Amino acid sequence: MFFEADLAGDLMRDKWSEHYKIDINETRNAWNVSLQQEGGEWVRYEISKQDYKMVENLVNLIWEGGSYLIDVYGTGSGIDYTVYTRSSFRTVRIYNDEALLHESLKKGGQMGSSDNLSAGMPGKIVKTLVKVGDVLKPNQPVLIMEAMKMENEMRAAAEVRVKEILVKPGDSVESGQTLVTFEPVK
Amino acid sequence: MFKKVLIANRGEIALRVIRACRDLGIPSVAVYSDADRDSLHVVLADEAYNIGPAPSKDSYLKAENILAAVKKSGADAVHPGYGFLSENADFGDALEKAGITFIGPTPANIRSMGDKISAIRLMRDAGVPTVPGSGGPVDTIEEAKKVVEKIGLPVMIKATAGGGGKGMRVVHKIEDLESSYRAARSEGLNYFKNDTVYIERFIQNPKHIEVQVFGDTHGNVVHLFERECSIQRRNQKIIEESPSPSVPPEVRKRLGDVSVKAAKAINYRGAGTFEFIFDNTTKEFFFMEMNTRLQVEHPITEMVTGIDLVQEQLFVAMGKPLSFKQEDVVQRGHAIEARICAEDPITYVPSPGLIRRCRHPQGPFIRVDSYAYPGYEVPIHYDPMVAKLIAWGPNRETAIRRLDRALTEFTLTGIKTNILLHKSILQAPKFLDGTYTTQFCDKDLEVKMPKLFKAVxxxxxxxxxxxxxxxxxxxxxxxxxxxxxxxxxxxxxxxxRDQ
Structure with a gap:
């Protein structure tokens, strides 16, 4: 499962300063959690379920040699998690697929970079709106993708020329899959 | 012995009084507002009566509602705790008129110390040092020079209408007096349309030192030494210790003697506290005000003297003589208290709400006076302090280490607390060497903070x-x-189904 997260690093002063990408999956015996701070390297942790246990609704974590008793609970709209341990606390805002979609829509759907447009979440292509060779203006719709039972217009992030269209209507796509590639306009 | 004691308060202090009553086998009566039905004092008392809606003015401050609860419960004495009605002389009068004992000073005691300016005059007449100054407006530079000659440097020139640092000048050298005097006057005129100024001794490195006194109805007055309460945020104490690391033995003796003399001058009854501003450069102390009640920080005095102050309050209110003499009171070791408040540790903004998890520290030489429990919702209507954590040690270093240990063990989640703030204070060099002043939280703390908050x-x-x-x-x-x-x-x- 893929998340993005904001960590309120400066306690809870509404200063959402640190942004992370999180890739997490669960196996029978362990949690695999990879973290990437914006601009940094991916760091991967494998946490045995012996080291991550629930005790009376609290997390009893042994991590990198440290022992933590942690209280974690969702607050607000359900995307904020407040985490307490060792007299310290943080709020972590977790964006899952749904939240990421809303975020991206707020930003005008500019999910692509200047050399490609990729799927921010798993979905189905409904319609393509451009042809190879088209010169697109920033914010121009490129294709319509259905995800989370909603149709979303995916738009260009910059002025670009369409180089290749890798999907056709009806295709199912995975999160992160490249849909259209661009080249700079000369 | 009282038949029944009603506690006209809430929170940890209500628990403290309930416990003192129980130690003596006296049934206790709690009163509670609509917001406090689930509060711990209601659970721990023998009886409980609702006294009205959540806002203090409609419940804990409403004397007639409390008097009605007294009547209903058949209590013959009322302990007011601190805050609320504890320093309300009219409430004391009303109780005594109804034949109920007010466990506190006489209404006359409260009145004499209630007005700050007349209290200072009264104390000065009783021979208690007060901050030297002009005592009134200083209208000419010649007059200013005379005042300085009398009280000595450094001085502070203050515009009577001033505030926020405007219209204030500190003078360290006599040659600066004239220019500072004119500056203070013109700032007063510019900012507050009033150029009246007065002159006062400037207290360098000010500390808050207070002395616990106790009087009975037989003319006995004793003191229980000093507490230092200079660690304050928003002008409210958050860490207190006894003894003060800055008071030399001969000054300690003088503090005690002066306080006993002052309490005798007003025939003081019960537990009271003289608050002084202490100049850590000159080691002089000056009377600020008297608190005619039990203080929040009384446990540190109990820890170093071994005397149960609340029990003694009950005895004195019953008309018994003090159970100890001045020579019985000795300071043994060192005690520190940290006030645990439901508030943001950096902005100090109160953070009421639901306590999810609460685990109080345990272990040797730790005392916890707390009304927090898991599932309790800290109401928005009252003081954010939810607990007091007190540590004792044979010396200051040990007491600090034990307090730090207890803070580490203290788990309180769901609300923000100032536990981390306390931990940062206990690491600050100025706290550790004892040179901290009342400006500590504003001036000396900033640097230490981020590191600790990133400890995890x-x-x-x-x-x-x-x-x-x-x-x-x-x-x-x-x-x-x-x-x-x-x-x-x-x-x-x-x-x-069967087929």
Missing amino acids: DDHVFLITAAIAAFNDKKSKSVSDYNVASRWKTVGRANSL
Whole structure:
């Protein structure tokens, strides 16, 4: 499962300063959690379920040699998690697929970079709106993708020329899959 | 012995009084507002009466509601705790008129110390040092020079209408007096349209030192030494210790003697506290005000003297002589108290709300006076202090280490608390060497903060939140999937029947 997260690093002063990408999956015996701070390297942790246990609704974590008793609970709209341990606390805002979609829509759907447009979440292509060779203006719709039972217009992030269209209507796509590639306009 | 004692208060101090009553076998009566039905004092007292809506002015400050509860319960004495009606002379009068004992000073005691300016005059007449100054407006530079000659440098020139640092000048050298005097006057005129100024001794490195006194109805007055309460935020104390690391033995003796003399001058009854401003450069002290009640920080005095102050209050109110003499009172070791408040540790903004988890520290030489429990919702209507953590040690270093240990063990989640603030204070060099002043939280603390707040690796928070979010998402999708059609349910049930 893929998340993005904001960590309120400066306690809870509404200063959402640190942004992370999180890739997490669960196996029978362990949690695999990879973290990437914006601009940094991916760091991967494998946490045995012996080291991550629930005790009376609290997390009893042994991590990198440290022992933590942690209280974690969702607050607000359900995307904020407040985490307490060792007299310290943080709020972590977790964006899952749904939240990421809303975020991206707020930003005008500019999910692509200047050399490609990729799927921010798993979905189905409904319609393509451009042809190879088209010169697109920033914010121009490129294709319509259905995800989370909603149709979303995916738009260009910059002025670009369409180089290749890798999907056709009806295709199912995975999160992160490249849909259209661009080249700079000369 | 009292038949029954009603406690006209809430929170940890109500618990403290309930416990003192129980130690003496006296039944206790709690009163509570609508917001406090679930508060711990209601649970721990023998009886409990509702006294009105949540706002203090409609309940804990409403004397007639409390008097009605006294009547209903048949209590013959009332302990007011601190705050609320504790320094309300009219309340004391009303009780005595109804034949109920007010466990506190006489209403006359309260009145004489209630007005700050007349209290200072009264104390000066009783021979208690007060901050030297002009005592009134200084209208000419010649007059200013005379005042300085009398009280000595450094001085502070203050515009009477001033505030926020405007219209204030500190003078260290006599040659600066004239220019500072004119500057203070013109600033007063510019900012407050009033150029009246007065002159006062400037207290360098000010500390808050207070002395606990106790009087009975037989003319005995003793002191129980000093407490230092200079660690303050928003002008409210958060850490107190006894003895003060800055008071030399001969000054300590003088503090005690002066306080006993002052209490005798007003025939003081019960527990009271003289507050002084202490100049840590010259080691002089000057009277500020008297608190005619039990103080929040009384436990540190109990820890170093071994005297139960609340029990003594009850005895004195029963008309018994003090159970100890001045020579019985000795300071043994060192005690420190940290006030645990439901507030943001950096901005000090109160953070009431639901306590999810609460685990009080335990172990040797730790005392916890707390009304927090898991599932309790800290109401927005009252003081944010939820607990007091007190540590004792044979010396200051040990007491500090034990307090730090207890803070580490203190788990309080769901609300923000100032536990981390306390931990940072206990690491600050100025706190450790005892030279801290009342400006400590504003001036000396900033640097230490970030390191401590980052003591836990950010990845711990991220990993935990991610796993929680993963589980939430998974359980949500599983439950969606499981919403079976009713047709299917019926079909399955039928297929399982005996055929």
